[in-house]
Amino acid sequence: MNAFPQYKANILYKVVTPKSEAELDAYYHFRWENLRQPWNYPLGSEKDEYEQVSEHRMITNGRGDIVACGRVHLNTAEEAQIRHIAVHPDQQRKGLGQMMLAALESVARDLGADRAVTNSREISMDFFSACGFEVEREAASELGMLKRQQMVKKLTANNTLILHPIWCDELQKTWSETIPITEHMGIKLHQYSGRTLETRASLNKNINIHGTMFAGSIFSLATLTGWGMLYLQLKEKTLSGDIVLGDGDIHYHKPITMKPRAICNIETLSGKFKTLETGTKSRFELSVEILDDDIPVAEFKGVYWVLPSKDEA
Numbered sequence: 001m002n003a004f005p006q007y008k009a010n011i012l013y014k015v016v017t018p019k020s021e022a023e024l025d026a027y028y029h030f031r032w033e034n035l036r037q038p039w040n041y042p043l044g045s046e047k048d049e050y051e052q053v054s055e056h057r058m059i060t061n062g063r064g065d066i067v068a069c070g071r072v073h074l075n076t077a078e079e080a081q082i083r084h085i086a087v088h089p090d091q092q093r094k095g096l097g098q099m100m101l102a103a104l105e106s107v108a109r110d111l112g113a114d115r116a117v118t119n120s121r122e123i124s125m126d127f128f129s130a131c132g133f134e135v136e137r138e139a140a141s142e143l144g145m146l147k148r149q150q151m152v153k154k155l156t157a158n159n160t161l162i163l164h165p166i167w168c169d170e171l172q173k174t175w176s177e178t179i180p181i182t183e184h185m186g187i188k189l190h191q192y193s194g195r196t197l198e199t200r201a202s203l204n205k206n207i208n209i210h211g212t213m214f215a216g217s218i219f220s221l222a223t224l225t226g227w228g229m230l231y232l233q234l235k236e237k238t239l240s241g242d243i244v245l246g247d248g249d250i251h252y253h254k255p256i257t258m259k260p261r262a263i264c265n266i267e268t269l270s271g272k273f274k275t276l277e278t279g280t281k282s283r284f285e286l287s288v289e290i291l292d293d294d295i296p297v298a299e300f301k302g303v304y305w306v307l308p309s310k311d312e313a
């Protein structure tokens with residue numbers, strides 16, 4: 001196993017479902033602190049009558065502290081209501097709001113919804129607009145609450161790729177043409193927000209004799225996700241180059257029995273893109289979190305090299 005001490009400084013964000021009483025208490029407290037306390041609402045005001053029928057999610061950092069929260073429930077079989085999204089004030093504008101919203105939209109899709117609605121305050125409208133929501137009408141105001149707009153987003157399969165669908169299509173094509181195993185493993189790019197890349201694989205195509213996902217497939221899913229993140233970051237910076245894996249280290253904690261997912265967050269990526277501009281190869285490190293649905297099951301740390309394209313070198 002290789003050690004990458006520099007990763008200790010990186011913060012690994014995870015979307016988590018609060019389950020135990022202690023986790024739920026911490027989750028509601030975070031909601032109160034960020035969405036109710038600033039307006040002097042008492043403890044308890046953060047909860048409403050939909051908590052039992054809702055799906056709750058929070059994002060934790062590498063130390064396990066909650067840095068974001070959010071909730072979704074179905075209004076009808078087709079319509080999901082997203083509420084109570086908040087990101088800790090010290091952690092805003094890092095893509096965590098988008099990460100939370102993407103997780104809630106994914107839950108909504110899995111529940112069968114084809115549209116998501118949210119009643120947004122004036123100050124969060126830019127955030128929801130940036131994430132593809134459009135104002136539909138003024139929302140019915142709750143007693144004593146600030147004026148809100150009802151904003152709506154269609155949850156079609158392809159708007160999971162929030163940013164740069166053309167690059168994402170290109171990446172998927174590159175994988176199937178140059179790394180055919182991705183097709184056999186059913187690896188699909190699921191979502192790209194500019195800061196987070198999520199891929200998914202088919203469990204059926206990667207199943208072992210124990211009925212769980214083959215560890216080699218998990219490793220491939222992780223390395224490809226890191227590769228894809230670098231591919232998209234090069235696009236973002238209008239750079240090009242050949243990406244090769246230099247070293248990889250994976251820790252498996254639990255088997256995968258449901259929904260294989262791999263997530264790479266830009267916060268874990270380190271390396272110098274500037275070097276590439278001068279035609280010199282560059283070294284990058286990143287982490288990929290592997291999840292079984294929402295349960296973290298493995299963690300991959302990889303070293304990649306980007307070699308300047310031959311025609312540019």
Ligand SMILES: CC(C)(COP(=O)(O)OP(=O)(O)OC[C@H]1O[C@@H](n2cnc3c(N)ncnc32)[C@H](O)[C@@H]1OP(=O)(O)O)[C@@H](O)C(=O)NCCC(=O)NCCS
Pocket residue numbers: 034035084085086087088091092093094095096097098099119120121123124126127128130131
């Ligand atoms: C709204 C909120 C959840 C956004 O979370 P966040 O992690 O800061 O948002 P992200 O970093 O994912 O932002 C994604 C994009 O949304 C837009 N955006 C987010 N906050 C914005 C702001 N204050 N002003 C303008 N645009 C904003 C930007 O386009 C941003 O992309 P960029 O940073 O590359 O420009 C967060 O600011 C928050 O918790 N606010 C207080 C609570 C709240 O109002 N919740 C909404 C309940 S109705």
